[in-house]
Amino acid sequence: MIIKKICKICRISILNKVIFAFLLVMTPLYVLSLMMNKEGTKSVRDEISKSVTASIHFYLNAFETEISRTRVLQQELLVNKDLIKLSALGNQMTPYEKSQAILRILDQMNMIQRTGVYIDSINIYIPLIKRTLTTGLPLVPLSEEDFVVLFQSSAASPSPVIQWKKGVLSTVVNPSPLLPGHKLPQYLISVNYSFSNVEQSLLQFMNYDQGGALIVHPDWHIAKLKNMDPQNLPLMIQSVEKGGDLEHVTSWDNKFIFVSQKSNILGAVMAVFVPEQEVFGPLVMRRNWFWMLCGLSACIIIFFSFGIYRMVHSPLIVLVRAFRRVEKGELDVSIDDSRKDEFHYLFMQFNAMVRQLKFTLREVYEQRILAQRAKLKLLQSQINPHFLYNSFFILNEMVRKHNDEQLDMFTGQLGKYFQYITRNAMDHVTLETEVEHVRAYTSIQGIRFSKRVQVHFGEMPDSFKAILVPRMILQPIVENAFQHSLDQKVKNGHLYIQFVDKGEEVEIIVEDNGDVIDDDQLILLQSQVLSYNDEMESTGIFNVHRRLQLMFGDASGIELTKSQYGGLAVKIIIVPGGERSV
Template structure:
């Protein structure tokens, strides 16, 4: 079946698969397009939701800190603070204490105005004291120096110092770094911001990060921080897919021109878009399963067709090899039952026709054989009798005895017609008798070499007169013309498990072109002329043993012609003549 399949570019199995794929591919394509459209829509909604959240919370931070800055600005105009910073030296103890307490109340108010304020303080340089919402102490110089910085409170109000975040406002703003009257600072509660950011996130894999645009500080809901992704945000706002620490994150961000900060929110794409990926994986798994089903169904259908077809092809192969005893039984009740029935009928008809043709040809060959047996060469008979006459005039010797024995055996074999087949030993003995007779006839002119017959060949059954006619042709057409130096050899060889008898002469009357024409006549079974000699012999062997056997022609080793007769080693059948 494999060899048959190779004769076509696309076998039936592949055609079945391609047919199913042609039908289902548009459906899969439509499903894939719908799946991708749905995934794209969901992703768009997710990014839009993230951007909306970031924008809302960024505006909330802007509003909250703008309000805090406004309160701080209003506090710098507080009357008690102005009196304390400019007239503390002329105040009495009671008045000074009263004004300090009033300032503390204002600071407590500032602190309570927003949950994002951790503490509120004012550093009064004239009295070298710091008034806070919770106490009264000397000015801490390191903190004062860090916060006594003039900033654009409306664009970048935050000061980062010792991992703490402040909004500071010196008053008044003096040139040449002169010491201000006081410095108001508010510390931002970073922990409260983290808690707010935690409430702002939707999942444990997400994070909210708030950082200044120089990235000197950041506040993150999770310990992971910005993962270095803040440096990759160049636009004012947007949603991007960014790689951080080897993982893909979907980042929504927005910059604030009011606060000089960037608020970013990111989610692990694998977690955020996990359901979409699962849906896509499910689609491809379904596609793969469908493909396997297509292959399986196609294979099942293919086997339903292949097995009966394989049996039929095996039957045709046997017929091609010459075996017509082929018959199949099909148990099903479909179209193959009809095909099997017609196949069986065809083999029966072929067998009958071949038997009739073979019997007719074989009878014709037997008739030719009988005719050949009756046609003894008159010239040979005349010469043999003439030699016998000459020998008779001489005294009796061993040569005359041998010659008469050879001649007697020869005529005895030629006139015997009890069987169409003999053993190879009998056939070789007859040919050897003929050679011995000719050796006496051409004494000193022709050198003959007749190898002994191998023992395992003795019982091989062959048609009568397959070797002697070949030897006779060698004498008649090649050796009789030699006055001296004629050579004849009969050899026996094993070739590919077959018995091969080779008859070779060194005649000079035949060339390569003659041998080629003889081969053509030998293998042309439709020649409508008299069938004699080698052609007749070759046909008899082919009809008897098959096309693998018969006669082959080639040039001899010393010019001349080499005739090889190939016979099967295991043939032991003897066919009797009719009647």
């Protein structure tokens, strides 16, 4: 039932209906298989995420613990009595006292280095004696530049670990607050971690043929790659910076997935990249079987559709094409077919139907022509005789006043007028002839209205002149303007007749500056024109509208609007390509 409604709305052919129904049945199987594949992939992702995240969590805890423990030892070293004395009174101490204090400080520094996993060296910068105590090298000259940079970098960074020189991380502590009048502390203690030591510890995550482990900080990063192009490192860092959430798994370059976790103590994110091919290898075969199933189903649908086309759709197309030819008016259609199934019966009945339809249409067509010609004659004859009464009244006045010159012109125009309207044998005339008749009519009306009304004819395009139109379509419109709009004008009455070429349409616009028509009256008149039927009185603009539609079709007719000059505008629309056979 649902398929029928959808096909009825979309007007789908029978062949498409069958294919659609087949796909509708197969789709749940495809969706189920696809969901199973996705669920398996998701399950593997989750397991990898949990496993690698646990390892990352353990590693970060150990790394953070190491940093925190070292910071505690640095704080203990910070209050070493020998260090305080050496940094405050080093110049006043004897060489022996100074050397003994340095040895004791170095012993504590070496102890801290031996207990550290990642520590490469420990430095104590003492500006007073202009020396730096370093594990492995007891005493080296003080680098004031290193001292200032280390102090400023550690003070500006919220992280306990800063990058110091190339491939070195440091944790720095100094006496705080500064002594009055001093811009720099008395000494600094820095514990340096080598990148290579940290990279070696990252090897525990290299359990695959390819992969990588990274620690990414806004100011520095440490990376260990295995069988990967180093040029991919910037993209890997960018991926980590975009998605550094706990247990977050995402694809990267269609080759790897990564799991990441953020360290709040270090202000860095650690991520491990795992090769996707090695992780999802067992699922590749299932996915391939799924696509093979899709391909096999597509082949079945194509084969089934071809069979349906040969058995059902092909003869249906022949029948539909034959109906379309009949719909266009071709009645010499016959279907020849040698098949012996149900379609043979349909084809024979179609041929019989066309023969009967051809015979019936011939009779109905002849009757329709006769009826429409009679109707047109009736509509043409229903012209308002009010003009005739006024003309004889004006003629009587001219004879009585012996106005011979104007009488001659008036009778000539009146003769042309009655000669035109009494040609009953002519159903249609050219538009040029119709316009000339209206010129004669307006000349007669000009005598009646004296100088109160002026008529303005626009230039008619040459392409309009030969168009055949029903007789008396323009004069009733002009007559309506004189009687209902301009009749009360004492002076300065104007009537405009214009011709507009719209390409496929011909427009004749008759408008005046007579009485202003309100919107309600205009809507009422237009609705009466559009709702015209045979039972209404066929006079005036209704008469013209009906005759235009009878001849040119429903796209032609009358349209009423407000005139730009203040009165009513009547637009006569003619579509020459829409003539009906009458």
